[in-house]
Structure formats: C-alpha cells, structure tokens
Amino acid sequence: MRVDNFNSLVSSMERVGRFDRFIVFITGATGSGKSTISSNLARRFKIECVKPGQAVRNNPALLQKVIESESTSAPEATESFVREWVVEAMERNKSSIIVDGMPRNISQVNFCAQESHGRGYIPIFVLVNVPLDIRRERLLKRDHKGDNELMERRLRDDEKAMPWVIEKMKAMVNKSKIGFYYEIYHRRSADREFGTQTET
Numbered sequence: 766m767r768v769d770n771f772n773s774l775v776s777s778m779e780r781v782g783r784f785d786r787f788i789v790f791i792t793g794a795t796g797s798g799k800s801t802i803s804s805n806l807a808r809r810f811k812i813e814c815v816k817p818g819q820a821v822r823n824n825p826a827l828l829q830k831v832i833e834s835e836s837t838s839a840p841e842a843t844e845s846f847v848r849e850w851v852v853e854a855m856e857r858n859k860s861s862i863i864v865d866g867m868p869r870n871i872s873q874v875n876f877c878a879q880e881s882h883g884r885g886y887i888p889i890f891v892l893v894n895v896p897l898d899i900r901r902e903r904l905l906k907r908d909h910k911g912d913n914e915l916m917e918r919r920l921r922d923d924e925k926a927m928p929w930v931i932e933k934m935k936a937m938v939n940k941s942k943i944g945f946y947y948e949i950y951h952r953r954s955a956d957r958e959f960g961t962q963t964e965t
Contacts, residue, residue, distance in 0.1 A: 848876060
C-alpha cells in the first residue's frame, strides 16, 4: 500500500494497532530518511526504536573487523550480530517496537517475518522511497565529508539491491497473509517532510 505523507502512514498503522503488538521494519536506500521517520514514529506511538546500524557502529571490535577485513567473515559476523541484537530487542519488549534500517537484503526479509511472527508480533514493512537526487543531496550534507567515491558506491549498491528487497517484502506479505507492507514516497527532504508532519 502506498501512502503519500507521514500522517497517512500513521493513520494506516493506527488501524493495524488493533492487534496486541506490532513490529515496524523501516527500510530504504542510503539517505532516504529512515532514521528520521523511525524516530518520529517512535515518538508518535510512544514505543522503542532500535537501530541495528548504530549498534554495529557502537561495537568497536566488530566495526574494526568490518573496516579492515577483505574476507567474507566480516559481513557474516556483522549479520550474525545484527540478528542476535534484534532478537534480544524483540524478547525484552512487551509492547510494539520499531527497527530502523532493516531489512537490507533478501535473507533479512525472511528473518524479520519469521522471527517477529514467531514471537507474537505483527510485522509491518515500511519502505521509504526517495529519488536518487534527494538522497545524494542528503548524503553530501550529512556524513561523507567530501568522500564522493564512497557515497556514490553506496548509492550504486542500493540501486542494485533494494529492488530485490522490495519485491521480497511484497511477496512475503501477499503470500503469507501475515503482516503489512507500506511504501511512503516523497520528493522533499525527509527532515522537512516528516519533521513538520509529526507536529500535527
């Protein structure tokens, strides 16, 4: 289901809220505004927002391994850490929860659906869909500090990976009839779009 703004997404999620617990997986390409919408939804529904990416960055040993290693063990270690960390968040929460920045690949889609349903959550997948030019603008302002090569590589990688993730999320919801899928599309900066919307 496509929604046009933050308030429309909130209204749709409120209808889902008749269930005891839901878990919202916020995904999208780099620079799409996932963290902005995750934080605003958490404030709106007064529930916890967990950030797997931040957890990785806050783990110096794991982060150093990712930076230095050229072997396949670094991505595998990161994936294992993220999954364990998200499961722990599911188990300690008695109410609904938001997961910022997941799923990022097809295997994570399966993981998100299976683990959440197995623990009594209704999974809600939310894709934040933002045009490439807006995402590039956000990244230039945010955290790359002139490393345009790294930024462009991240953008290219997402352009390749995200279509597969999107189709897998849609198929998972449509075939299993478990959970919901929403797509929010916007042309403006996510900070302006979602920041102003949450005040109403």
